[in-house]
Amino acid sequence: MTKQVQQLDRVIIRFAGDSGDGMQLTGDRFTAGTAEFGNDLSTLPNFPAEIRAPAGTLPGVSSFQLHFADHDILTPGDAPNVLVAMNPAALKANLGDLPRGADVIANTDEFTKRNLQKVGYDANPLEDGSLAEWRVHPVPLTSLTVKALEDFDISKKDAERAKNMFALGLLSWLYHRPTEATISFLETKFAKKPDIAKANIAAFTAGWNYGETTESFSVSYEVKPAQLPPGVYRNISGNQALAYGLIAASVQSKLPLFLGSYPITPASDILHELSKHKRFGIRTFQAEDEIAGVGAALGASFGGALGVTTTSGPGVALKAETVGLAVTTELPLIVVDVQRAGPSTGMPTKTEQTDLLMAMYGRNGESPLPVVAAMSPSDCFDAAVEAARLAVKYRTPVMLLSDGYLANGSEPWKVPSAAELPDISVPFATEPNDGEAFLPFKRDPETLARPWAVPGTAGLEHRIGGIEKADGTGNISYDPDNHDRMVRLRQAKIDGIAKDIPALEVDDPDGDARVLVLGWGSTYGPIAAAVRRIRKSGGKVAQAHLRHLNPLPANTGEVLKSYDKVLLPEINLGQLALLLRARFLVDIISYNRVRGLPFKAEELAGVIQDVIDSE
Amino acid sequence: MSELLNGRGLSLVPKSDAKQTMKDYKSDQEVRWCPGCGDYAILAAVQSFVPELGLKRENMVFVSGIGCSSRFPYYMNTYGFHSIHGRAPAIATGLATSRPDLSVWVITGDGDSLSIGGNHLIHALRRNVNLNILLFNNRIYGLTKGQYSPTSEVGKITKSTPMGSLDKPFNPISLALGAEASFVARTIDSDRKHLQSVLREAAEHNGTSLVEIYQNCNIFNDGAFDQLKDPEQRDDITLRLEHGQPIVSASKAVRRSADGGIEVVDRASVREEEILVHDAHRADPSLAFALSRLDEPAFEHVPIGIFRSVDRPSYDEQMAAQLEEAVAQRGPGSLDDLLLAGDTWRIG
Numbered sequence: 001m002t003k004q005v006q007q008l009d010r011v012i013i014r015f016a017g018d019s020g021d022g023m024q025l026t027g028d029r030f031t032a033g034t035a036e037f038g039n040d041l042s043t044l045p046n047f048p049a050e051i052r053a054p055a056g057t058l059p060g061v062s063s064f065q066l067h068f069a070d071h072d073i074l075t076p077g078d079a080p081n082v083l084v085a086m087n088p089a090a091l092k093a094n095l096g097d098l099p100r101g102a103d104v105i106a107n108t109d110e111f112t113k114r115n116l117q118k119v120g121y122d123a124n125p126l127e128d129g130s131l132a133e134w135r136v137h138p139v140p141l142t143s144l145t146v147k148a149l150e151d152f153d154i155s156k157k158d159a160e161r162a163k164n165m166f167a168l169g170l171l172s173w174l175y176h177r178p179t180e181a182t183i184s185f186l187e188t189k190f191a192k193k194p195d196i197a198k199a200n201i202a203a204f205t206a207g208w209n210y211g212e213t214t215e216s217f218s219v220s221y222e223v224k225p226a227q228l229p230p231g232v233y234r235n236i237s238g239n240q241a242l243a244y245g246l247i248a249a250s251v252q253s254k255l256p257l258f259l260g261s262y263p264i265t266p267a268s269d270i271l272h273e274l275s276k277h278k279r280f281g282i283r284t285f286q287a288e289d290e291i292a293g294v295g296a297a298l299g300a301s302f303g304g305a306l307g308v309t310t311t312s313g314p315g316v317a318l319k320a321e322t323v324g325l326a327v328t329t330e331l332p333l334i335v336v337d338v339q340r341a342g343p344s345t346g347m348p349t350k351t352e353q354t355d356l357l358m359a360m361y362g363r364n365g366e367s368p369l370p371v372v373a374a375m376s377p378s379d380c381f382d383a384a385v386e387a388a389r390l391a392v393k394y395r396t397p398v399m400l401l402s403d404g405y406l407a408n409g410s411e412p413w414k415v416p417s418a419a420e421l422p423d424i425s426v427p428f429a430t431e432p433n434d435g436e437a438f439l440p441f442k443r444d445p446e447t448l449a450r451p452w453a454v455p456g457t458a459g460l461e462h463r464i465g466g467i468e469k470a471d472g473t474g475n476i477s478y479d480p481d482n483h484d485r486m487v488r489l490r491q492a493k494i495d496g497i498a499k500d501i502p503a504l505e506v507d508d509p510d511g512d513a514r515v516l517v518l519g520w521g522s523t524y525g526p527i528a529a530a531v532r533r534i535r536k537s538g539g540k541v542a543q544a545h546l547r548h549l550n551p552l553p554a555n556t557g558e559v560l561k562s563y564d565k566v567l568l569p570e571i572n573l574g575q576l577a578l579l580l581r582a583r584f585l586v587d588i589i590s591y592n593r594v595r596g597l598p599f600k601a602e603e604l605a606g607v608i609q610d611v612i613d614s615e
Numbered sequence: 616m617s618e619l620l621n622g623r624g625l626s627l628v629p630k631s632d633a634k635q636t637m638k639d640y641k642s643d644q645e646v647r648w649c650p651g652c653g654d655y656a657i658l659a660a661v662q663s664f665v666p667e668l669g670l671k672r673e674n675m676v677f678v679s680g681i682g683c684s685s686r687f688p689y690y691m692n693t694y695g696f697h698s699i700h701g702r703a704p705a706i707a708t709g710l711a712t713s714r715p716d717l718s719v720w721v722i723t724g725d726g727d728s729l730s731i732g733g734n735h736l737i738h739a740l741r742r743n744v745n746l747n748i749l750l751f752n753n754r755i756y757g758l759t760k761g762q763y764s765p766t767s768e769v770g771k772i773t774k775s776t777p778m779g780s781l782d783k784p785f786n787p788i789s790l791a792l793g794a795e796a797s798f799v800a801r802t803i804d805s806d807r808k809h810l811q812s813v814l815r816e817a818a819e820h821n822g823t824s825l826v827e828i829y830q831n832c833n834i835f836n837d838g839a840f841d842q843l844k845d846p847e848q849r850d851d852i853t854l855r856l857e858h859g860q861p862i863v864s865a866s867k868a869v870r871r872s873a874d875g876g877i878e879v880v881d882r883a884s885v886r887e888e889e890i891l892v893h894d895a896h897r898a899d900p901s902l903a904f905a906l907s908r909l910d911e912p913a914f915e916h917v918p919i920g921i922f923r924s925v926d927r928p929s930y931d932e933q934m935a936a937q938l939e940e941a942v943a944q945r946g947p948g949s950l951d952d953l954l955l956a957g958d959t960w961r962i963g
Contacts, residue, residue: 032958035958035960036958036960038960038962181958227962228962229962229963230961230962230963231961231962231963232955232959232960232961233959233960233961233962234954234955234957234958234959234960235958244953244954247948247950247953248950248954251948251950256713258709258712258713260705260709277948277953278937278938278940278941278942279938279941279942279944279945279946279947279948280947280948280953281938281948282938283712283713283934283938285708285709285712285934287705287738288705288734288735288738289734291702291705291735292702292705292708292734292735292738295698295702295705295706295708295709295735296705296706296708296709296712297709298706298709299678299696299705299706299707299708299709299710299711299713300709300710300712300713301709302696302706302709302710303709303710303713303714303717304713304714305709305713307709321699321702322699322702325698325699329696415954415955415959416954417951417954418949418950418951418954421950455673455674455675455676455694455710455714455717456629456671456673456674456714456716456717457673458671458672458673459673460673461672461673461692461693461694462694462695463642463644463688463689463691463694463695463696463697464695464696464697465688465689465695465696465697465698466681466697466698466699467697475644475689476644476689
């Protein structure tokens with residue numbers, strides 16, 4: 001039987017199952033195959049915080065969404081074209097996102113009376129006609145897998161566990177994905193258990209063959225490779241890119257990296273990644289708590305290292321006092337906040353942009369610091385290098401904002417060569433700077449940075465601390481006018497960074513848009529995708545995205561004032577809007593949703609169109 | 616004579632060629648403790664002893680938290696970091712771990728190290744980072760003007776406890792031994808010779824040294840350690856801990872008790888061979904812990920000296936070894952290789 005092959009320009013697949021079903025691994029492997037094939041792609045893992053929620057329940061559903069295309073894309077996609085539902089809970093939890101007409105591949109073996117009841121289905125939706133508007137492909141994934149593995153000397157349980165590889169094989173056939181990388185991946189992953197490796201490969205192959213032979217799939221699909229700028233690419237998640245950015249910053253600043261960190265979702269993977277790269281001279285210190293993590297990083301900075309701490313919102317709250325100490329002692333420090341849904345513990349595995357005001361102001365006293373935000377998974381690399389550049393050049397703590405969506409999402413990344421990266425090294429102080437004397441708070445007239453004199457440097461012995469310091473000498477001072485001066489100097493130093501960062505660029509192809517959509521952080525993808533939709537349908541809209549939130553690019557006010565309307569979508573209740581309104585007296589139109597999920601392009605396109613229509 | 620098993624705590628710190636004096640270590644800052652404060656005696660003892668170590672002055676760092684004692688770094692003409700409440704051990708951990716060529720000292724008090732910073736203290740001790748922690752114990756909050764501290768005796772009447780404090784105090788020595796610190800000692804501000812001898816051992820110990828220094832606050836808790844200073848009774852109360860020597864005071868001796876513990880008895884009533892001989896190097900800290908309990912509840916007999924001094928690899932040297940091992944196995948890191956590792960593909 002020759003099957004029909006249909007060409008598509010893009011596809012969105014969502015793998016969904018129990019948190020023990022291996023959906024993240026399945027998604028990762030499909031992504032690797034897709035990357036290898038040369039499609040552009042974007043991924044969105046979505047999983048519960050519980051390691052193993054009760055099997056078969058709605059809270060236990062874990063999913064992985066992948067958007068791939070023959071052109072450059074910006075988001076993991078709004079609505080899946082295909083849902084792979086490994087059990088009734090996965091179907092129920094995800095059906096609401098599935099447009100009518102989409103494909104559903106359901107593992108019928110798991111649609112038992114008991115499993116249906118667990119999630120409140122009175123009747124089997126695969127049989128009662130309630131899914132008539134979708135294209136349902138019932139596949140007994142578990143029993144087909146077990147049957148395919150009959151001849152293997154493994155337990156039934158291990159055979160059943162390979163069902164995700166059967167599903168991966170089926171989907172790989174359906175979308176013409178290359179298979180070699182997955183096979184070699186399985187060989188490596190289970191190198192110590194060759195039986196399991198062979199069984200998983202057999203399940204994967206069986207899934208592929210099932211697609212080829214079964215009549216329930218009459219069509220397979222091709223998505224041609226995307227035309228991306230020439231170069232060497234790899235797929236990378238935000239946390240990995242951020243870790244690599246920190247390593248690059250260490251190399252490019254010629255400073256040993258010291259990471260002080262305490263495990264916290266969704267930032268822990270940065271600690272895991274950095275701990276693997278000791279041959280770069282990286283010291284990773286898993287501290288007793290968040291406070292010790294940042295304290296040790298600051299102590300290392302005092303000693304001349306590139307001190308970094310990585311955390312999420314609750315950890316930033318705990319670190320605040322030490323960050324204030326870094327502000328007043330004027331030492332370099334990078335504080336990475338991989339934002340998650342709050343307040344308090346909130347929803348640890350869900351994303352949000354709600355820490356901006358904490359990053360800006362969450363310390364006692366006037367304690368300004370630069371705030372830098374990454375806008376896509378791979379951009380976490382550049383954002384980390386930029387945060388380090390500012391930290392060492394201006395001797396200041398820098399807040400580097402990522403979020404759960406960027407941290408776990410992935411996209412192809414055009415790998416830079418080390419030679420393309422900026423040299424961000426700065427000299428330590430080695431000589432007295434005031435005749436015979438050394439003044440630890442005598443500033444560089446250009447940057448207002450103080451000298452960085454590290455212990456071990458003869459003649460520059462000095463004491464620093466949290467008590468207010470006399471301008472120049474750094475000695476304890478309670479003088480009122482000195483305090484006023486120091487407060488203003490610290491502010492002026494940070495404000496002055498505006499001269500050292502790029503202007504805010506506006507994307508306005510025809511130059512005649514009257515509405516500007518502004519964003520920051522991880523909303524870049526959905527906003528840019530929405531802007532494309534508007535333009536495709538003939539609408540006019542300008543887009544700008546902020547990397548530096550403090551200080552803002554020098555032209556920010558000018559940009560905001562040159563449009564009739566400024567729309568600012570944020571996954572918070574309007575934190576950047578509050579700052580911009582206060583600073584520039586511009587009547588920003590906020591669009592805010594705080595659902596723990598990224599915006600959808602379609603949703604934002606609607607919002608933008610409404611603003612254009614109200615002109 | 617050194618009691619140390621392991622005297623390599625300063626082995627990586629560069630030595631000074633020039634002869635140093637106490638004057639070299641005095642900063643130009645005016646000392647601002649209350650007149651009569653025990654901190655003066657400790658400062659003078661430190662300033663006059665550190666030249667003996669013969670280290671490059673620029674390779675010494677004093678890190679402190681918050682409290683009266685934490686002003687200490689300002690008065691030392693070395694590098695210094697007066698940080699925030701309770702966090703000095705954490706900051707010093709980052710510094711010492713990344714800079715094995717420094718002699719790092721933490722100056723802290725009973726509130727700073729045992730209340731707000733208790734967590735950092737115990738974790739520094741268990742990790743065994745190469746630090747010297749000087750815990751000035753005056754059993755009161757001084758800088759906040761006289762509240763009871765985590766080492767104040769039960770029933771302490773203070774501004775915050777007008778009817779007496781309720782919580783049982785920490786014994787810093789017991790706490791440190793419980794955390795399996797590799798070097799634990801107690802000394803007193805008024806006995807400069809003993810103080811300096813303990814500090815010398817602490818400095819040369821590789822790993823975290825915890826030195827509790829009884830320190831008189833003459834404003835808010837005057838006379839807290841008077842029994843130990845009173846010529847009439849001090850020699851009877853003070854049990855000197857010296858490695859290899861019987862544990863005795865002028866009139867008392869320590870021996871094993873019938874129930875398996877230890878007890879203090881009249882020295883005249885026991886034979887010499889019954890007296891417990893101090894072994895600071897015992898791997899098992901339980902006997903040192905038993906010694907640390909002898910001053911409970913009310914300073915009837917107080918052991919002074921080095922309770923424990925054992926050899927255990929320090930955290931920083933082990934971390935440095937892991938870095939060296941990683942380089943030895945796979946060579947130094949290359950950024951280009953790192954970025955291109957794993958699955959890549961080429962376009963164009």
